[in-house]
Amino acid sequence: MARLLAGRVLSSALVILGSLVLVFAILYVLPGDPTDTILDPAVATPEMVANLRAQLGVDQPFHIQFIRYFEKMIQGDFGQSLVTSEPVLDKIVEHFPATIALTVASSLVSVTVGLVLGVLSAVHRNRLIDIVARIIGLFGISMPTFWSGILLIVLFSLQLGWFPAMGSNGWRTLVLPAITLGIVGAGFIVRMVRSSMLDIIDEQFIVTLRSKGLTERAIMYRHALRNALIPAVTMIGMIVGEMLAGTVVIETVFSRQGIGRIISDALMAKDLPVVQGVIFFSAIVYVAVNLLVDLSYSVIDPRVRRST
Amino acid sequence: MKNRYSFRRTATVLIALALALSACATNNTANNTSNNAAANTGSGAAAAGDTKETAADDTAAAQGGELSYALATSPDSLDPHRSGLAVAVRVIRTIYDSLVVQLPDNSIKPWLATSWTVSEDGKSYTFKLREDVKFHDGTPFNAEAVKYNFDRILDSATKAANAAALLAPYQSSEVIDEYTVKLNLATPSRAFLGNLSQALLGIVSPTAAKKDGDQFGQHPVGTGPYKFVSWQENAEIKVARNESYAWAPEIVKNTGAPYLDGIAFKIVPEEATRIGSVQSGQVLAGETVPPQNIVALKSDPNFQLLSANTVGLPYTLFFNLERAPWNDAKARQAVKYAVDVDAIVKTLYLGTYDRAWSPLTPGTFGYDATLENSVKPDIEKANALLDELGWTKGADGIREKDGKKLTLQYVDATPNREKRNDIAVIIQQQLKAIGIAVNVEITKDVRTVVFTNGAYDLYGNSQVNSDPNALYAFYHTYDPKGRASLSRLSDPAIDKLLEQGLVEPDDTKRAEIYKEIQHYIVDQAIVLPIYVFPYTVAAAKSVEGIVFDSLGYPLFNDATVKP
Numbered sequence: 001m002a003r004l005l006a007g008r009v010l011s012s013a014l015v016i017l018g019s020l021v022l023v024f025a026i027l028y029v030l031p032g033d034p035t036d037t038i039l040d041p042a043v044a045t046p047e048m049v050a051n052l053r054a055q056l057g058v059d060q061p062f063h064i065q066f067i068r069y070f071e072k073m074i075q076g077d078f079g080q081s082l083v084t085s086e087p088v089l090d091k092i093v094e095h096f097p098a099t100i101a102l103t104v105a106s107s108l109v110s111v112t113v114g115l116v117l118g119v120l121s122a123v124h125r126n127r128l129i130d131i132v133a134r135i136i137g138l139f140g141i142s143m144p145t146f147w148s149g150i151l152l153i154v155l156f157s158l159q160l161g162w163f164p165a166m167g168s169n170g171w172r173t174l175v176l177p178a179i180t181l182g183i184v185g186a187g188f189i190v191r192m193v194r195s196s197m198l199d200i201i202d203e204q205f206i207v208t209l210r211s212k213g214l215t216e217r218a219i220m221y222r223h224a225l226r227n228a229l230i231p232a233v234t235m236i237g238m239i240v241g242e243m244l245a246g247t248v249v250i251e252t253v254f255s256r257q258g259i260g261r262i263i264s265d266a267l268m269a270k271d272l273p274v275v276q277g278v279i280f281f282s283a284i285v286y287v288a289v290n291l292l293v294d295l296s297y298s299v300i301d302p303r304v305r306r307s308t
Numbered sequence: 309m310k311n312r313y314s315f316r317r318t319a320t321v322l323i324a325l326a327l328a329l330s331a332c333a334t335n336n337t338a339n340n341t342s343n344n345a346a347a348n349t350g351s352g353a354a355a356a357g358d359t360k361e362t363a364a365d366d367t368a369a370a371q372g373g374e375l376s377y378a379l380a381t382s383p384d385s386l387d388p389h390r391s392g393l394a395v396a397v398r399v400i401r402t403i404y405d406s407l408v409v410q411l412p413d414n415s416i417k418p419w420l421a422t423s424w425t426v427s428e429d430g431k432s433y434t435f436k437l438r439e440d441v442k443f444h445d446g447t448p449f450n451a452e453a454v455k456y457n458f459d460r461i462l463d464s465a466t467k468a469a470n471a472a473a474l475l476a477p478y479q480s481s482e483v484i485d486e487y488t489v490k491l492n493l494a495t496p497s498r499a500f501l502g503n504l505s506q507a508l509l510g511i512v513s514p515t516a517a518k519k520d521g522d523q524f525g526q527h528p529v530g531t532g533p534y535k536f537v538s539w540q541e542n543a544e545i546k547v548a549r550n551e552s553y554a555w556a557p558e559i560v561k562n563t564g565a566p567y568l569d570g571i572a573f574k575i576v577p578e579e580a581t582r583i584g585s586v587q588s589g590q591v592l593a594g595e596t597v598p599p600q601n602i603v604a605l606k607s608d609p610n611f612q613l614l615s616a617n618t619v620g621l622p623y624t625l626f627f628n629l630e631r632a633p634w635n636d637a638k639a640r641q642a643v644k645y646a647v648d649v650d651a652i653v654k655t656l657y658l659g660t661y662d663r664a665w666s667p668l669t670p671g672t673f674g675y676d677a678t679l680e681n682s683v684k685p686d687i688e689k690a691n692a693l694l695d696e697l698g699w700t701k702g703a704d705g706i707r708e709k710d711g712k713k714l715t716l717q718y719v720d721a722t723p724n725r726e727k728r729n730d731i732a733v734i735i736q737q738q739l740k741a742i743g744i745a746v747n748v749e750i751t752k753d754v755r756t757v758v759f760t761n762g763a764y765d766l767y768g769n770s771q772v773n774s775d776p777n778a779l780y781a782f783y784h785t786y787d788p789k790g791r792a793s794l795s796r797l798s799d800p801a802i803d804k805l806l807e808q809g810l811v812e813p814d815d816t817k818r819a820e821i822y823k824e825i826q827h828y829i830v831d832q833a834i835v836l837p838i839y840v841f842p843y844t845v846a847a848a849k850s851v852e853g854i855v856f857d858s859l860g861y862p863l864f865n866d867a868t869v870k871p
Contacts, residue, residue: 046791048472051464084385085522094541150580158588165581165590166574168543251542255576261542265382 008294012287019283020276024066027272033058034082034270056082058272069276078280079273081266088277091262096281098168099258102181102250103243103285105174109182110239114189115232121190122197122228123220133190140187145246149180149253166255177254181246185239192235196228229300237293241286372569373869375851378576378585378594382542385525387517388510389461389471394772394861397507398595399573401861402547403444404510404530407435407454408501409557410774410858414673416501419557420449420511420531430496430811437487441555443513444535451489455481456514458491474503496811498818502673502774507861531555533566533865545573559857560865567853567868586611586846592869593847593854602660605846614845616856619671620773621782622664623728625735625766625836626794633714634765638693640833643716644683645690646742652734653839656727660844664837666826667779671858674776674809674822679830690742699743707743715745719764721754728768731838735766762792769794770841772859776822780806783829795834802828 035052053059057068072079078088113136121133156176157165167173200206201224209219247260259278266274383396388404391397407421421435441449461468461475477494484490493500503509516529528536533556534547548570556563574591576582583601586594587608597605597613605613633639653663662670666679699707699714707714716739720732729750736746749764751757758767771778784806785798805825812818829835843860853866 048469052467055464055467080522084525086526091541150578153581153584157590158584161588165585165588166576253578253581255543255574255578255581257540257543261382265542 005295008291012291015287016280016283019279020070021066023276023279024069024272025062027270027275028062028065030270034272058082069273073276073280078277081274082271083266083269088273091274092259092277092281095257095259095262098256099244099247099251099260100285101168101174102177102247102256102258103240105178106181106243106246107185107236107240109178110185110189110243111236113182113186115193117186118190118193118228118232119197119220119225122194122201122224125198130194133194136183137187137190137194140183140185140190142187143183145180145184146249146253148183149177149250152176152180153254168251168254168256168258173254173256177250177256180253181243181250184246185242188239189232189235193228193232196231197224200224200227226300230297233293233296233300237290240289244282244286371567371868373567373871374570374572375568375593375864375867375869376572376574376591378574378582378591380579380582380596381577382575383545386528386536386539386545387525388508388512388530389457389466389468390525391508392470397861399545399547400510400528401507401532401857402534402571402864403528403532403536404507404512405441405532405555405557406505406507406510407437408505409559410502410505411559412671412858414502414671414858416505417558419505420555424501430498430813431493432490433493433500434484434488434490437489438555439487441531442552443516443529443531444550445513445516445529447513447515447529449511449531450486451483452486453511453514454489455483456517457509457511460512460517461509471508474506474509497777498810498812499775499777506774506859534571537570542575544575547571547573556865560855560863562866566865568864571864583846586848589848592851593845595843595845597844597846599656599658599660601846602844603658610849612847612849612851614847614854614856614862615842616860616862617662617669617671617840617842618770618772618860619669619858620778621667621769621771622669622840623726623768623770623838624664624667625768625838626782627766627834628762628764628794628796629798629834630762630792630796631717631765633697633699633709634716636697637832638697642690642693642697642742643739643744644833644836645686645693646744647735647738647836648685649683649836649838650685651738652731655734656730657839661839661842664840665830666837667782667829667835668776668822668826669840672773672776672778674819674826676823676826679826682830687741694742694744701743705740705743706745713745714743715747715765717749717763717765718746719749719751719754719757719767722750722752724750726841731768758794759791762796766836767794768838774859777806777810779822779825780810783825783834797834799828 033053034056035049035058050059057065060068069079076089078092080087081091117133117136121130124130153165153176156162163175164173165176197220201220206219206224209223210216244260247256247258248264249260250256251258251260252264259282263275263278265271266278379395379398381393381395383391383399384393385391385396386400386403388397388400391400405420407419408416408424409419410416420441421437424433424435426433435454437449437451437454443449443453447453458475458478458481460466461471462478477497478500479492479494482490482492510530510532512524513529513531516527517524520527526539533550533553535550537546537548539545549566549568551565553565554563576585576591576594579596579598582591582594583597583605585591602613602615605611627634627640627643629635634643649663653659653661665682666676668675670677694707694714697709699709702708702713718732718735720729722729724730729748732746732748732750736748739746749757757763782794783797783802784793785800785803786793786796802825805821809818809821809825812821830837843856843862845854845862847854850870852868852870853864855863855866857863
């Protein structure tokens, strides 16, 4: 167990480092640079651009820029935003909580809705509830969030006035974005849980259990569901990543604070230190969640525990 | 068997609980702040009205209340010398004052300066300053402060961009006495006073700017009618009434402190949400209304639409005069007659934007109104001009000459700001009718494609500016060592006029000079002026007194919110 953990942590660290290098390289080869945002191209003279480029250090070759960045980063200095001069760490500390709240809330929606509908539709295969659940699943997967988000805003905020259309202070502002984002993950979980439940129901040991005289309810919820949970939990790990990425759109649609907004603005402005910082912390969250998911297998399924 | 069940059950329950708890934890803390915020926005006007009841009796206008105002994008910095975004200027204008103010009739009036004299050679400006002005942090406003501000813009450590361009040709300041300052220019400039009136040359507190350095943009301190309170990035910027404000410029009625307790600028990028929140009462006002909503709002009795045309250069398509065949006036005129600008403006903006006729917008000094309705689409004339040049239609309907097809490289930027990409597509269709193959290139990297490589036949741009000298940067022969102008025009006669316009002291003569330049540009079809961008605000009926300055930025000195 300890060895497994150590290995996982090490490979996680490599993933994070890899993501740093990759993002740095991608941003480096993209055309344009931060001076495009800082200086109005209709006004700036070539000297002004050159001076600013030198000041920001973006005139240096790739490896120099990366080494400079990395040296500072391991000392806990993520640099300053090129646009506002604000320390990147301050920005992240300010904006991460709202994104985490949204990610947790929407994951909760995904898991609850996904599990309940998935189980119901498997248990009542081909009945009305199954069809409804499958339609909801299809909807969740195929509807773009920027569209479903606006639909929810129009209905529940602008028409009914139940929830605010914008902001990121308080649980009421969390409801609509969490549903918008959560329904996507729910769609995936519904399909996953349903199909794995159906696979298991057809297996021999279920027949054995039936023959032992267990009630159908006990068979479904104690045996079938628990076995179907493993792929669902794997899915959850991926969904958290999906939710984190989804915040880029959702935070804009619902005018929320958060790292999704920060990173999309920073990308537009080619504000490298900010992009790097946000990617770094997002990678940590993503890797950590997947680490937890891996470890949770052994809790849910004793076979995994014994085999390691 | 039994044991394992219970273990599994506990584990499952624990996982669920952990998830639920972590969610609750964030929910609870967030909940508290939400209650406060709700009080501020939803019933803000009423709540604040109560506390100000007694004060309200003294003045005719409704005192108190908070105005919530939704912005379309987030300001980059609230340091006027460093920012370059129009959205930042809307907030900056509430916090900072300028030395002078420009009225809609283009006259320059006192603000922080009470009077000024210009030297004979036009190269030095001596300002007498108000003696009763204090910055929000208590620092007194004086000649030293003015000198510090302008020197700060020149200092490369400030990373000033647009402010530095506006301040040119400023060289140095001399403090004559505590309330007299002399600004020296390298060359005379009639645009200088107008530029001084712009918010980007607003006066910042020297104490605060020195203290916060690079971070000053997050902790702005000025002398303006509102004091900075807080900035939650991407969410909200709050400013509160500056109680001791008593130096409002002539452009507003209220000479004292503003009536509002404060303004909450909310950042709401999504168009539908922004305008919808105004309609549902979640905010009192929202900016940049899309054309389809403008039409709907105008007919809605519960809301009002405020609008101000921006001033300077309208959205204009520039030919690159260094690229054949568009270096020939007849070829350009053919395009001018083939493009139906009215159709474009009506189709894309539903009649909510005004069509531009001149390289200057109405409202800019020297604008020539006689150019209005001077051009009508005329396909026959366009065809005749191209025939005359020897371009003949090939089998595919595209004209050819000496085996070369008649093509036009139309470059535009992404994202599709103000539907400009759609203009490109419509013009592509319209020019096909006279046998020109338009190649539309939408790029993110305008700096390289347009400004460095000059790889365009047609490229659109606009500029908010307080003076017709804005034309200089676009139409004067460019320095071969420096960056090319967008039109790449090089005509000694126009150069001379532009140079005269910059220094001509007599207003009537100066206006004549700019009229001549405008006529030349339109007749020679150097550019195709397309539309004048209106700054629009949707607001509840209870909001009154928002006025716009000469550049189209909102001023909130007179604003009130009826409880």
